[in-house]
Structure formats: C-alpha cells, structure tokens
Amino acid sequence: MAVPAAAATAPGIFPTPHALDLTGGEFDLGDTVVLVRKNGVDAAVADSLEQTLTQAGVRRIIRANALPRDPDRPVIVAGLASEAVVRDALAKARASVPDLPESYVLAARNGLEEGVKGKGLVILAGRDAAGLLHAAQSFRQTVRSGSIAALTVVDYPSMPVRGTIEGFYGKPWTMAERASHIRFLASMKANTFIYSPKDDVFARDKWREPYPAETLDALGNLARLAGRVHINFVYAVSPGPSICYSDPADIEAIRRKFASLRRNDVESFYVAFDDIEYTKWNCASDEAKFGAPGQKAAAQAQAGLLNTIQEDLAKSGHGSLIMVPTEYYNTTETPYKAALREALDPRVVVQWTGTDVVPASISVNHAKDATRAFGRKTLLWDNYPVNDFKESEGRLLLAPYDYRQAGLSQQLTGIVANPMNQEVSSRPAVAGLLSFAWNDADYDAQRTWRAAARELAGGNEQVTQALLTFFDAQHLAPTFGHLPWQPQAPRLKARIDAVRDALAYGDAAEQQATLRDLAQAADALAAAPDVIRAGVVEPGFVAEAKPWLEATQLWARALQLSVRGLEAELGATSKAGPRFFEEADRLARQAAAIEAIPGATRFVGPVKVADGVLDTFVKDAPRLIHGRQEQ
Structure with missing residues (x-):
C-alpha cells in the first residue's frame, strides 16, 4: 500500500512567478538522486543544482543522459525545452515552457501522481540558457528541509x-x-x-x-x-x-x-x-x-x-x-x-x-x-x-x-x-x-x-526579524524635495503614537498596555544589532552598516529608559523618572554624534536612525507626564 504524500504548502519564490500551482503532496529527495542532464547544461546551472541538492541533504548524485525506466529514487531532469529528454519529462508533468525569452518551467511530481514512476520527478526546463538558470534559482527556493512540494511553476519576465x-x-x-x-x-x-x-x-x-x-x-x-x-x-x-x-x-x-x-x-x-x-x-x-x-x-x-x-x-x-x-x-x-x-x-x-x-x-x-x-x-x-x-x-x-x-x-x-x-x-x-x-x-x-x-539572514527567523526591525529604523526614502516618498520608522511610530494617544485619552490600563508594547519594541530594537552582527550571512552588510548599528543600539537604550521613566511617573516611583530621562538624553546625544564611515558616501555626516520618530519621542517623554505629588 502506497504511503500518502505529506501535505504541501506553496513555497515562497521571489521574484513572484506568473503561475504556481500545487499538484500534490510533498516528497523527500532523500540522500541519493538521479540527475538527467545533457553535457550542454552550463556550469552556472550545474553549480546551482548541486549546491541546492547538497544543502537539502543529498549525498550522492547519479548522472544519466536519459530517463530511467524503473527509477528507485527521485529523478531530476534539467535542460532546454528543445531537448528530447526534457520534452518527454515535461509530457509526464503535462507542462510546457512558454515561447518567450528567459522563460522556464519548474515541475515536481511525487510518485503517487498519474504517469510518474518511482520516488518522484523534478523537471527544470528553460526556453534558453538564461531561463534554465532561472529555473535553478526557483528550485533553490522551493526545496525545504530536504523536501519539495508537487507543483508546476510556469514563469517568464515581464520586462526585457x-x-x-x-x-x-x-x-x-x-x-x-x-x-x-x-x-x-x-x-x-x-x-x-x-x-x-x-x-x-x-x-x-x-x-x-x-x-x-x-x-x-x-x-x-x-x-x-x-x-x-x-x-x-x-x-x-x-x-x-x-x-x-x-x-x-x-x-x-x-x-x-x-x-x-x-x-x-x-x-x-x-x-x-x-x-x-x-x-x-x-x-x-x-x-x-x-x-x-x-x-x-x-x-x-x-x-x-x-x-x-x-x-x-x-x-x-x-x-x-x-x-x-x-x-x-x-x-x-x-x-x-x-x-x-x-x-x-x-x-x-x-x-x-x-x-x-x-x-x-x-x-x-x-x-x-x-x-x-x-x-x-x-x-x-x-x-x-x-x-x-x-x-x-x-x-x-x-x-x-x-x-x-x-x-x-x-x-x-x-x-x-x-x-x-x-x-x-x-x-x-x-x-x-x-x-x-x-x-x-x-x-x-x-x-x-x-x-x-x-x-540576508540565511533563512534564520530570529535574524530576519532583527533585520526587519533595523530596516524599519532606516525606512525614510528622500526625494530632492522636502517631502519623503516613504515615511520613517512606520512600525515604531505606530507604537509611539499609541503611547501618546493613551496618555492623552486613555485610562490607566490602556496607558500601561501601550507602554508595555513600546518597551517590547525598544527591547527588540536594542537587541537587533547584536543579532545582526552574529547572524547575517553577508559580512559586507555588517561592515557597511557598522555606525548605524552602533547608533541604533544607543537610541534603543535611550528609548528603553524613556519608557521606564514614563512608567515611573505613572506609578509610585515618580522620583526615579527624572533619572531615567536624564540618562536617556545622554545616550541620545551620544547616538546623534556617531558619524557615517568617512569616504563611504558623497555626503558624510552623523548617521540617522528613525529620525523624527525616536529623537522626538525621547525629547518629549519628560514632558508627557508630571508624576504624582507627594503628600
């Protein structure tokens, strides 16, 4: 009795394909695959395929020039749509490559699907050599933990x-x-x-x-x-x-x-x-x-x-x-x-x-x-x-x-x-x-x-979230005029605005809740630079962003202290509030003085981190609350 294939979910392929259809469940590639490709497949495609397979846990690749008659392991076919062996494989998958430059098909079929024998079939077919490389890049993004979903991707570029x-x-x-x-x-x-x-x-x-x-x-x-x-x-x-x-x-x-x-x-x-x-x-x-x-x-x-x-x-x-x-x-x-x-x-x-x-x-x-x-x-x-x-x-x-x-x-x-x-x-x-x-x-x-x-995070979710937190603090997109076309720090600003609104209009419970939420955001921002330094897979990013990472950490600590100062003013420890605000101001001035890397850009000056959002809030925080009066 055949073992049912695992449920499949649509993989994330970027750029987004023009068509992606799931056709069945997932199947494992295992530790050995048969790779069918002509000698004409260029080195870039071969290197990409072998790297993807190695990372997926495949330890042995058996090379062949034709489809095996009775395969006992997954078969991968890679080549141009004009090649006979690729046409035969595409027919089994009931797929065809568009007649467009750089187009490709990536098709995967598990062994339970009609017309497919053995442990599964994967086809990478390009209309031309560039299209075949594009198929290999999509294959790289499709393989997850040694498995691949049964699917058909039919794709081509919209712009030449x-x-x-x-x-x-x-x-x-x-x-x-x-x-x-x-x-x-x-x-x-x-x-x-x-x-x-x-x-x-x-x-x-x-x-x-x-x-x-x-x-x-x-x-x-x-x-x-x-x-x-x-x-x-x-x-x-x-x-x-x-x-x-x-x-x-x-x-x-x-x-x-x-x-x-x-x-x-x-x-x-x-x-x-x-x-x-x-x-x-x-x-x-x-x-x-x-x-x-x-x-x-x-x-x-x-x-x-x-x-x-x-x-x-x-x-x-x-x-x-x-x-x-x-x-x-x-x-x-x-x-x-x-x-x-x-x-x-x-x-x-x-x-x-x-x-x-x-x-x-x-x-x-x-x-x-x-x-x-x-x-x-x-x-x-x-x-x-x-x-x-x-x-x-x-x-x-x-x-x-x-x-x-x-x-x-x-x-x-x-x-x-x-x-x-x-x-x-x-x-x-x-x-x-x-x-x-x-x-x-x-x-x-x-x-x-x-x-x-x-x-950039090499697929690590903690590093991904740290990067997105850092990206948010570098979100402003300027033009030649005075109005940017993308706002600064929209995620952080939403939390800060929630605190401002709660202090202006909310009850004690809402004020405490929004401050807790902002404290968590401040903690995440403070932790992000160290997570990024340790986890980003492209070391060039850490070197390029060095002063911004340093300034982000200082600004985040200033934000943490500003939140603690507000919490102190709202609570029974209002005497501690000014000390928190003073330390926040000191760190903010230190962060604002950090310069960009000399010679790295045409205009060199102090680095900017969530400017107009973080700096404004740290400056305003001491004036948002006047603590309880002592009796």
Whole structure:
C-alpha cells in the first residue's frame, strides 16, 4: 500500500512567478538522486543544482543522459525545452515552457501522481540558457528541509531588461563588491549590470585615456563572470564634460575605449550625457558645425555621435547602444527632446529617471508620456536606493521598493536600479525592483522586502526579524524635495503614537498596555544589532552598516529608559523618572554624534536612525507626564 504524500504548502519564490500551482503532496529527495542532464547544461546551472541538492541533504548524485525506466529514487531532469529528454519529462508533468525569452518551467511530481514512476520527478526546463538558470534559482527556493512540494511553476519576465546601474557619485564599488553583486543579480533572475561609476576617472574625467592593464583585466573578469550567470555586462563612458562632438579624434577615442573593452569580453556599451551643461561648447568647431550652444544644438550633436557609435556596434554584432540624455527626467516638451527624438537612431536605447531625478512615484501614464517625449519606450533608471545626494546624508535607505504602478511592463523596456555606495545594504530595495521588473502585476512590496531580509539572514527567523526591525529604523526614502516618498520608522511610530494617544485619552490600563508594547519594541530594537552582527550571512552588510548599528543600539537604550521613566511617573516611583530621562538624553546625544564611515558616501555626516520618530519621542517623554505629588 502506497504511503500518502505529506501535505504541501506553496513555497515562497521571489521574484513572484506568473503561475504556481500545487499538484500534490510533498516528497523527500532523500540522500541519493538521479540527475538527467545533457553535457550542454552550463556550469552556472550545474553549480546551482548541486549546491541546492547538497544543502537539502543529498549525498550522492547519479548522472544519466536519459530517463530511467524503473527509477528507485527521485529523478531530476534539467535542460532546454528543445531537448528530447526534457520534452518527454515535461509530457509526464503535462507542462510546457512558454515561447518567450528567459522563460522556464519548474515541475515536481511525487510518485503517487498519474504517469510518474518511482520516488518522484523534478523537471527544470528553460526556453534558453538564461531561463534554465532561472529555473535553478526557483528550485533553490522551493526545496525545504530536504523536501519539495508537487507543483508546476510556469514563469517568464515581464520586462526585457532588469538589473542595476552603478551610476552614483562617491566611492565606487570594488571589483569584489561588483562580482558579489552580479551573483546576487543572477539569484534574483536579473539580466543586466551597467558599469557607470561617476568617480571612475577613466570613464569620465580622463575618458580619452586608456585604462591601466590591471583595470582592463579586472573589468574583463567581471564581464566573463557576468556572462557565465547570464548577466549582460554593459560598459558606460561619460564624455560629456569635455567632448568635442565635431572632432573625429574624439569619436575615435570612444571607439578605442570600446575596442579595448571588447577585447576583454565586454559586448554591450553605453554613452552617458547626464549632469552636463548645454549652454556652452567645449570647442570652437562645435559652434561652427552646430551653431550657438543650446538645447536643440546639443541634442543634434549628441545624436550624431551616438548614431555613429550605434552603427559601429551594429557592424560588429554587438546590438543596441544605450544612452542617458542630458534631460534625463520629466517629460516636458523642450527643443532638446524634440531634436533628440527626431535625430536619434531608433535602435539606441534611451534612459529616463521618471518625473524627477528621484521620483516619489512612477505611473503608467508617466511612462507613456516618456515614450512620446523620446520617441521610443524608455529604459527606466530608477534612483532608488541611491544615497549620493544631500537629502540622503547620513542614511541607509532600506525601505521596500514601492510606488511604481503595475502595468509599467507594457510601457518600458525595463528598469535598472541605481544603488547606494553600500553594495550589500542596497539589496533589500534592489530585490524589490528586480521582482517588480520580473512580474509587476503580482508584485508585493512587503512580502518581497521580508524575503530580502530572509536571504540576508540565511533563512534564520530570529535574524530576519532583527533585520526587519533595523530596516524599519532606516525606512525614510528622500526625494530632492522636502517631502519623503516613504515615511520613517512606520512600525515604531505606530507604537509611539499609541503611547501618546493613551496618555492623552486613555485610562490607566490602556496607558500601561501601550507602554508595555513600546518597551517590547525598544527591547527588540536594542537587541537587533547584536543579532545582526552574529547572524547575517553577508559580512559586507555588517561592515557597511557598522555606525548605524552602533547608533541604533544607543537610541534603543535611550528609548528603553524613556519608557521606564514614563512608567515611573505613572506609578509610585515618580522620583526615579527624572533619572531615567536624564540618562536617556545622554545616550541620545551620544547616538546623534556617531558619524557615517568617512569616504563611504558623497555626503558624510552623523548617521540617522528613525529620525523624527525616536529623537522626538525621547525629547518629549519628560514632558508627557508630571508624576504624582507627594503628600
């Protein structure tokens, strides 16, 4: 008599798949599996599969080229949908891979299901090699404690381009950080990394000069790593501050730069004209050729150069050039946009940052307006979570990726995030952007944010909760204006507001209850830094967040003392209240003096932790109650 399969629950897969259906109960993978794959399965897929299986407790992998006739252990089939053995396996699972780039199917069937023999069948099928790697990433998230649910995942990206642009001012990432980030991008089913750090002098200030051989080799290593995990490595040059558009020598300098990178396995290229003036030319010959400096003349000059470079790329088989215009935000009609729209080769991809440099929201109508303004669908350069501008001074930006409207996938060619100078700390927000770009219709900002914390925590629930508590204290998302587009510390603020309301309107029982709740929140905030330091699986996060973790612990202790002071004032020990408040004030001043890591960001100042929430409450607490009078 067959043993019933265990009940199955839907796993958490991020980005959220377009379709996930449970088809039966869970089954164990056991300690031995048969892995059926052709020799053509690339190393990234093979490595991911073997790592997942090892972590699931599989000790022996028997490799085969065909489906076993009478399997006595679970069988895993991995390959392209076009391969006969994969087609046969998909037929048993009654599944098919969509005819779309990067699409995949992940199907698992237990041995009790119709048409399946033995201990169970798992199929990873990709429409192409990238899709197969995406299937492996979903398989990694589906296996839990050595078991997998019987299910069918049918999935594909909503946007063709999904990734990151290292486009910030300030300290660039190291090559090791870039390599780590590229692997992170692959784990989130991204496909693009754009190299464009503003402080790479050989890409901007000294763009005409060749890279040192050592740097070229390092960029080549990054490009090769990216290629192995199906990430398109794009190199960007920023000649705008000094270029002479009419000088053939400058066009030749760009060609030389790109050729040197092409010899090091870089195949995609980008020319940036952001953050430059078009009220002056850099050479007299530009005025002779294009006329007086101005918006229209600048656009015509840029389009001419870009069209030449695009033609070069087309001849060499390297696809479309990407550019960011001088007017890279808003959709207001101007002579610059009109001239660029008219003159620019339609193959050139145009980037756009939204309705502002750092927009509070981006809607479908905004993107439609951008298409009209630039004469093509744009590639969104989303300036979140970048923290290289004055309003972000002293902040880690750890709020979820939000306020981007479902349906943008129909109006954009894709989205890339401009991250913080802190690579690992950027991941919670970037994970949200990548999930939105993959499936904007089903994107859940809060669930994805929690999943990003869980990844940093290596799946440990205590560390996950500590991270979310810390993230809440770094929740504010600034814009270039005075109003942030995400509030600071919403979870903590709700508890503090409950205390304020209870003191203003509630009875003694409600006051005591809200203070107990706030005390628990303060305890969790005080404990979070130590839990994070001990438990986060990416050590880079702890190093990047060091001053914020230190300040958080001090602010939390100040909050604990403020709560104790209020409790003392409400109780029979009112004389102790002032001592608690004085110590809270001392710790708050100590916390407020902690500086960000020198040189880590463009603007360096005191770190901010739940500012406007924690500091305000610690300051106000002594005035919220006047203790009992002695008789």
